[in-house]
Amino acid sequence: MKRKKFLALALAGVITAATLTACTPLEDLYNWFFGGGSSKASHGSEKGLVTRSVDLENKLKTYLELSGTTASDRAKQTLEAVAEGFDPEWLKPNNELNEKAKTALESITKEKLAENEQLWVDVMKWPSPGVTADTIPNRRLYWDKYQYLPPDLGGSYHDCVLMYYGELKRLLKFHNINDAELYVGTFEKDGNKYAAMVIIWKY
Numbered sequence: 001m002k003r004k005k006f007l008a009l010a011l012a013g014v015i016t017a018a019t020l021t022a023c024t025p026l027e028d029l030y031n032w033f034f035g036g037g038s039s040k041a042s043h044g045s046e047k048g049l050v051t052r053s054v055d056l057e058n059k060l061k062t063y064l065e066l067s068g069t070t071a072s073d074r075a076k077q078t079l080e081a082v083a084e085g086f087d088p089e090w091l092k093p094n095n096e097l098n099e100k101a102k103t104a105l106e107s108i109t110k111e112k113l114a115e116n117e118q119l120w121v122d123v124m125k126w127p128s129p130g131v132t133a134d135t136i137p138n139r140r141l142y143w144d145k146y147q148y149l150p151p152d153l154g155g156s157y158h159d160c161v162l163m164y165y166g167e168l169k170r171l172l173k174f175h176n177i178n179d180a181e182l183y184v185g186t187f188e189k190d191g192n193k194y195a196a197m198v199i200i201w202k203y
Contacts, residue, residue, distance in 0.1 A: 050076070050083050050185035050196065057184040060197060063136065064169050068178045072200075074112060075183035079198045081108050082121055083187040086194065095124045097142055097162060105142045106160050112200070115148040115156050119200045120168055126186060126195035137166035168199075175203045 052071065061069055085108060090101035097105075101123070109119050122141035143163040148156045172180070180201040187194055 050079050050183075050187045052076075052183065052185040053195070056186075056195060056197070057182060060184055061182065063165075064172055064199075066172065066178060066180060066182070069180050069182035069199075071183050072181040075181040075198050075200055078109065078112050078119070078121075078200070079183050079185060079196055082123065082196060082198065083189075083194075086123060086187075086189055086196075088190065088192070090123065091125065095128050096140055097121075097123060099162070102142055102160060102162055106144070106158070109142075109144040109160075110146075110158050113144065113146040113158075114202075115146055117200060117202045118143065118145040118171075119198065120144075120163075121196070121198050123194055123196040126193045128195070137164060137169070139165050141165060141168070143168070171203075172201070175201075177201045177203070 057069075057071070082105065085104060087100075087104070090097055090104065092098045105121055109121065113119055120141055120143050122139075140162040141164075143161050145159045146156060147159060171177075180199050182197070182199045184195070184197040187196065
């Protein structure tokens, strides 16, 4: 008799599991197996969520000859806003940011800066075999400089352009910057993977 009850209970469990698998949304099934909570928090490809890449960060630090940087909350939040608003049409055929990207990025970056700070952003489809140590100095990225001016001279203003990595490297060296805010990572959009970076510093 006990054996019959055990088999009946086991069969009921199999039927319940099969019903859940066939009819329950994946997130609810996840919660059923693991006792509640959301699976979204573990999805690195969720829209607007950037996965930090220390490896890419270190390579960029080496190229820019930066001995010290901080992966600040401000830099991270800026890059997540960039990823959330990203449109593949921001990129030229050569995988470089275009004027449409510049216009869109202005609305994201202007509120992030204090006077006499500048912010640089780059996004590229990843992996990008065309981007090497030899080609990167001539690659253009987005640059927002918030220049202080007294009110009688017109007041402070943002100067937003597409500028070369070579110029970024030169300016960092010229101003002796070694405490920049830097955040580098990857995100996914429409099934494609992209690498992105933001660097912020005061001059």
